[in-house]
Amino acid sequence: MSLIQSLKLVLSPPHRAATPFLAAGTAVALLGRLTPWRATRAVGKAGLAFSAFCLYFFRDPKRFPPQDESLVIAPADGRVTGISLVAPPAALEMGNTPVWRVSIFLSVLDVHINRMPAAGKVTKIAYHAGKFLNASLDKASEHNERNELRLTLADGRNIGVVQIAGLIARRILCFVHEGDAVEAGERFGLIRFGSRTDVYLPAGVEPLVAKGQTMTGGETVLARL
Structure with missing residues (x-):
């Protein structure tokens, strides 16, 4: 697999099934960003990391099946x-x-x-x-x-x-x-x-x-x- 193909695979948009997970992770990340407490900021970073993982896990790249019914x-x-x-x-x-x-x-x-x-x-x-x-x-x-x-x-x-x-x-x-x-x-x-x-x-x-x-x-x- 070429570098360009690898990047396209990693950066593919997520499937809609990721929506609730991304929303939850983003909400936690924003909470940590908007509050002054150190502990909450750590939780916010975890929320950001979780969102990044979900973007990767739920990626839905285009595929091109061979046109042969056999x-x-x-x-x-x-x-x-x-x-x-x-x-x-x-x-x-x-x-x-x-x-x-x-x-x-x-x-x-x-x-x-x-x-x-x-x-x-x-x-x-x-x-x-x-x-x-x-x-x-x-x-x-x-x-x-x-x-x-x-x-x-x-x-x-x-x-x-x-x-x-x-x-x-x-x-x-x-x-x-x-x-x-x-x-x-x-x-x-x-x-x-x-x-x-x-x-x-x-x-x-x-x-x-x-x-x-x-x-x-x-x-x-x-x-x-």
Whole structure:
């Protein structure tokens, strides 16, 4: 990544989900600035630092998905921490036959906007309350708080996408609803503040990425249908 690309990524405007956090941080910063007490000034500096962190965490850069309907693209920025053959989540009703699952771990420094891996229709959403284990652990897919989506493609095949909360994350946001038609690369959710996103590929489709590889949500090709 070039220096200009890195700067554009860091300086990207924040998603609207950042608004309440930025407002709170700014209010605390102003309070510290307008009062004469030393202790309050320290709190004000903390508010300013929090606002700066939120600007960075909630950044929402533009992405340019490949214009090829035969591709499955990464739903999130981060690092591939697992590639395995497993049965899709039961709640998504995609059958019991093992399919390839690609797990992407998002550190607190990654962009946390989730994007659709392909064009299709959201035909199932299932939310599960749960624990907040380290999202990089394999068991997080079963025990952590998570939000599962089934995306049905034009040819009838399904892709599963699961947002998984982690150690620090305490809130999963989903912007779509059952019945929504979506495009590849379209924003569909956000996880605060550190998490994992799993993709369950259709039967017979193999991943084109490797464990440890860095993903760019909405752009990196995961598989070919």
